[in-house]
Amino acid sequence: xxxTGFEIHPQLAQTSYPLVSLPYSDxxxxxxxxxxxxxxxxxxxxxxxxxxxxxxxxxxxxxxIDHVCRILRDVFAPYKLNVAALGNQVRQxxxxxxxxxxxxxxxxxxxxxxxxxxxxxxxxxxxRLRLLxxxxx
Amino acid sequence: xxxTGFEIHPQLAQTSYPLVSLPYSDxxxxxxxxxxxxxxxxxxxxxxxxxxxxxxxxxxxxxxIDHVCRILRDVFAPYKLNVAALGNQVRQxxxxxxxxxxxxxxxxxxxxxxxxxxxxxxxxxxxRLRLLxxxxx
Numbered sequence: 001x002x003x004t005g006f007e008i009h010p011q012l013a014q015t016s017y018p019l020v021s022l023p024y025s026d027x028x029x030x031x032x033x034x035x036x037x038x039x040x041x042x043x044x045x046x047x048x049x050x051x052x053x054x055x056x057x058x059x060x061x062x063x064x065i066d067h068v069c070r071i072l073r074d075v076f077a078p079y080k081l082n083v084a085a086l087g088n089q090v091r092q093x094x095x096x097x098x099x100x101x102x103x104x105x106x107x108x109x110x111x112x113x114x115x116x117x118x119x120x121x122x123x124x125x126x127x128r129l130r131l132l133x134x135x136x137x
Numbered sequence: 138x139x140x141t142g143f144e145i146h147p148q149l150a151q152t153s154y155p156l157v158s159l160p161y162s163d164x165x166x167x168x169x170x171x172x173x174x175x176x177x178x179x180x181x182x183x184x185x186x187x188x189x190x191x192x193x194x195x196x197x198x199x200x201x202i203d204h205v206c207r208i209l210r211d212v213f214a215p216y217k218l219n220v221a222a223l224g225n226q227v228r229q230x231x232x233x234x235x236x237x238x239x240x241x242x243x244x245x246x247x248x249x250x251x252x253x254x255x256x257x258x259x260x261x262x263x264x265r266l267r268l269l270x271x272x273x274x
Contacts, residue, residue, distance in 0.1 A: 049218050051210070062199055066188050066195070080224050081186050082221070083187065084220065084222070084247075085218070087217050107225065108226055109225070110221075
């Protein structure tokens with residue numbers, strides 16, 4: 001829990017690793033080595049929809065989402081980005097940014113619910129966290 | 138084609154109906170009566186990612202997406218909005234805004250690729266277009 005009482009939902013915390021805290025959002029790496037996949041989680045308690053955010057927070061959160069998109073594009077050179085705020089499984093506001101390739105295991109479908117996730121191995125995780133933390137900072 | 142040479146991708150045109158033209162985006166109703174589902178299509182030729190848009194267009198397009206979210210929430214009172222820029226099937230930039238319910242046919246999964254779409258019947262389409270066009274204007 002941070003000073004404002006905000007806490008990452010346990011289901012998000014259990015399936016992802018912390019990357020970087022931006023001024024308004026925590027960025028986390030989803031533990032699925034099949035896809036470069038980052039969550040943007042605004043640190044606002046009880047936020048569910050992006051349009052729930054107060055305007056002075058909605059705007060910079062949008063800038064932070066775009067920042068993550070640019071970094072994922074620069075680092076991974078995907079064929080396509082997938083950017084989505086769904087929240088059907090975990091209601092706490094979080095935005096998926098995923099780098100997609102025509103030869104990835106879910107293409108051309110969305111990634112959610114496609115096959116089994118593939119947790120990172122220790123080395124893969126360490127190098128991915130290092131790479132992305134530096135780039136997203 | 139409009140005066141700038143912009144044209145809706147045929148696959149998007151064939152599976153949706155025109156609702157409203159906002160200053161930067163065309164709004165279209167997806168022809169699937171299972172879900173209240175609107176596409177936001179910025180009228181920018183060759184745009185693929187939201188971050189491709191020039192900053193002076195990115196910002197108002199974001200405002201238009203949020204506007205659609207608010208109207209869908211006001212009109213349909215969904216349990217959750219799903220907002221996504223995917224583009225794996227059709228590369229032309231388009232953003233999905235979908236009103237979701239815990240008893241809809243895809244819940245809690247995303248809607249894409251779930252079962253068969255259910256085209257509107259004539260009366261259902263006319264009334265949905267009338268309702269949404271007035272609200273989104």
